Amino acid sequence: MSRPYQPTAEDIAKAEQRRIKREQAKKIETPAVEDDKSQILPREWLDVSPHLASSEGHTIRVMTWNLLAQSLVRRELFPTSDCLKASQREHMLYNEILSHNAAICCLQEVDRTEKLFPVLEKANYAWVYAAGPRKKHGCLIAYRKDAFSCIRQKVITYDDQEIREDGDEQARRGSSFRTKNIGNLVALRKLGPGNDGVIVATTHLFWHPAYAYERARQAGILLREVTRFRSEGSGPEALWPSIIAGDFNFPPDDPAYSLLTGEALLPAQKARLEASRVVHATIDPTIAAGGAAQAEEEEEGAESGENDPDKIIVNARAAQPSDGLLTDTELEGLFRQSGTPTSAYDAGQKAVPGISGSGLTYGSRGTIPSDRRGSFEPSYTSYTHYWKSVLDYIFVLDAPGRDVSVVRLAKPHSKEAFGDGLPRKGVCGSDHISLAADLHWPPLQ
Template sequence: LNRSMISHSDCLKATQREGMLLTEILSRNPDILCLQEVDRLEKLIPQLEASSYKTLYACGPGKRHGCMIAYRDALFDLAEHTSIEYDVLTLRESGTEVQRIASSRRTKNIGLIAALSSKSNSHEGYVVATTHLFWHPSCVDIFLSSLSFYSNPGFSFTYERTRNSYLDRQAGLLLREIYAFREKHSLHEWPCIIAGDFNFPPSDPAYAFLVGETLSPTQSKIMADSRVIHISIDPSILPDNPVPPKDDEEGATATAADPDRVITNSRRAYAEDGLLSNDELEVLFQNVGPLRSLYDEG
């Protein structure tokens, strides 16, 4: 939501929303909850505990909100858990640190993974993972398949989502780390549930990678346009907008400084930046195998 469009109302403030949100969540009577952009823990956790849930929380460095996994205390025990920071995970074994990480922007986004063992049989359970992948207002143009976007000299951060080709990179790293988590704790037979705020629709390249589909020409074009380097990776880039953002909402303040929704403070990626090609990203996802998506299952 663009909060500036409804500045005359308090309807988006937490004091107005949190009671309704919790009522809506608990009305579904879930056994396992995956939540993102979680804050006000001093309010939320006691209410979840009063409803017989235990909670696991993690956030990125300096973030004011994070990810949470909640589970029914009567059904599950927390057997193992870990959190992952996409900004520091490597994708290559050789090269400079920047090339090994192969990121286009520092985002402070994380993933949270938990092994929940059944209280009725500790050898059975679920591996549950949640995440909040990077978002920027310019990505809206991609989601709407705006033809004008492709002739626009601006950039999108789709690459970073996929590794994190922004989303693509992060999504691939999440799968890799879930697989490593299952291997480390010998949880190969436990079903894995991944739920979160992925910030992409089924038409996005990251979704195609996740479910094992071949990229369409349009998706390949999106990936090519999204291979950019942000000033957070290369400080030598001259900033387009020297005014720092006022908060840490991913891209939330970008529209104020950039009404055309064009990525700023970035340059095109060069070979020496080490960003993964589409083929390399495909291998990253293939090493884990395609996921079954509720979008496809219906």
């Protein structure tokens, strides 16, 4: 019988060295896996008026982003994406939100709140969340607990808002489609001495590209209600600037963008509005009664095919005067009664030397005259295999005697960074690209 093996001191030393190497390898591998899950494309910043950051008043960073609700994800809509599962996207989403280190975050298509809320709480944010009737996702405004307190909040349901005083209930609303979209409004008082603060609104307007009128109606209502909300506050709140950020679902050459920013409507824009002045089955149940309920439940990008309803209008009739839809002149009046917002990116990038030839502006795509507002918006804020557009904005409505200035902007990515389309691992967890801006306004006198 052979003698049992007895390891030498040298054998024991080698075994110990191998054990230590294995332990070290485990320590290195674990963080690498986590980092890979949350990796996103790094963001540079553009200086617009950096000297204002140290001047008297307030400089606040605001970001906005559509997260792409998990409840809306469909493989057929994102055939080139490599990260459509919630477990693949969520760490990228959290990293993107927190990477901006914003004092105020406006988020749309927010679902899986049981996962997101603890992340915000750990990062020292409080929030106000709201969703439309029976919507599986909503709009959220998060703000730094050590910077602001929320003193008022309001939810605007566009379907219920009236835009004229005459006619029956339907005519007073003047709506073409019951969409369940909302605007989420808050009044944030800045902590510390004084009574300064800011009004913040975020929204996700109706998605259907063919319904230009309904989107313009919703944008006009939002602007009106933000102005009202500010005026309803006590004393100094009437002098607080207003930030209106979100997914507006219209590009800079859309009639709603021109109405919002004070540009005259072009003939092509008027034609788009006229073609979309219809009444859908969700408003008039006598139209295609069998499909009305289904149409009301449609979600963004939920349909596809040769009769794709995101390209054509179905289950609708031409509007009649008794339906109360606003004319072009009446739409212009709705917007102008509330002031004219400025886009932080359009105004900010316009002030950056050499930006025009960089390919980072919407005007570089040749779809809008260079002298029109909107020409200096980012080239893209949504980029997928099937659609590539600008849909997201940070608008600012100055307070009386207190103009808001852009200090810095999160630099838009070049389209080459997006590959065949978002979401994409290591790049972005959503089909939208986040926007962020440092905004400055003078102190309250």
